[in-house]
Amino acid sequence: MNPNNIVTYDYFGSLYINMTNRCDCRCVFCIRDQEGSGLGGLWLDGEPTRQEVLDSILNMDPTAYPEIVFCGYGEPTCRLDDMLWLCDRLHETLGDTCPPIRLNTNGHGSLINGRDVTPELAGRLDAVSVSLNGSNPEEYLRLTCPGSGEKAWQAMLDFVRDAGKYVPKVMVSIVDYDKSQAEIEACRQLAESLGAIFRVRPFA
Ligand code: SF4
Incomplete structure (x- = not known):
């Protein structure tokens, strides 16, 4: 491994894991490859x-943290099997x-891996946070530019709904x-209709 790679880091007091920069989206606001940005x-x-x-992770003394977060920038479910293995080992x-x-x-984990992966999250993850980005497919596609196009919208909605069966x-x-x-309120209603907790994150 390149010793300069930042694989684990402290972010607002939680232990974040960065194990891939791969992603099936190209969000217009993504900063994953901007060297000048903070992340x-x-x-x-x-x-x-x-x-x-x-x-x-173990070198970071994980028990001292209130939460471990698989994040990125990059989409962690591009390495789903490794993420599940890590949860088991931890x-x-x-x-x-x-x-x-x-x-x-x-929310494209099932789309990326070609199967419904949500049952595999049971007992491994305590929480899932899915980026919604828009209340309708047009807005969603405009912001996230997924490589698989329109089907990414429905795949994300299905993932949110199904994850609720397996993740607390x-x-x-x-x-x-x-x-x-109005758009924020529409997103809230959509999130809640899927059984999820809704939150707005400030643009970094
Ligand atoms: S899903 Fe995340 S990592 Fe992928 S392009 Fe969007 S912001 Fe970047």
């Missing part, structure tokens, strides 16, 4: 192995002292980027 340094020069990610190693584990995702806490968020109050 641009998360660009990986070669992905770490899952063992290297585990070692990096639960095995840390037992009752393992902090809650959250996945921040664009499912949240849906939007970035307050170019959003009217």
Whole structure:
């Protein structure tokens, strides 16, 4: 692994994991490859192995954190099997002292992996936060530019709804980027209709 890679980092007091920069979207507000931005340094020069990610997490004294978060920038479910393996190893190693584990995702995990992956999250994740980005497919596609096109919208909605069957806490968020109050309210109603908790994140 490149020693300059930032695989784990402290972000607002939580332990964040950055193990891939791959993503099936190209969101207009994404800063993953902007070197000058505060998070641009998360660009990986070669992905770490899952063992290297585990070692990096354990070196951070994870029990001292209130939460472990699979994030990025990049879409963690591009490495779904490694993420699930890491959850299992953390639960095995840390037992009752393992902090809650959250996945921040664009909700395309099932689309990316070609199967409904939500049952595999059971007992591994404590929370999932899905980026909604828009209350309708047009707005969603305008902002996220998914490689698979229109079907990404329905895949994201299905993921939110189905994740609620297996993960105790499912949240849906939007970035307050170019959003009217009416659009935010429409997003809230959509999120709640899917059984998710809604939140608005400030644009960084
Ligand atoms: S889903 Fe996340 S990582 Fe992917 S392009 Fe959008 S903001 Fe960037």
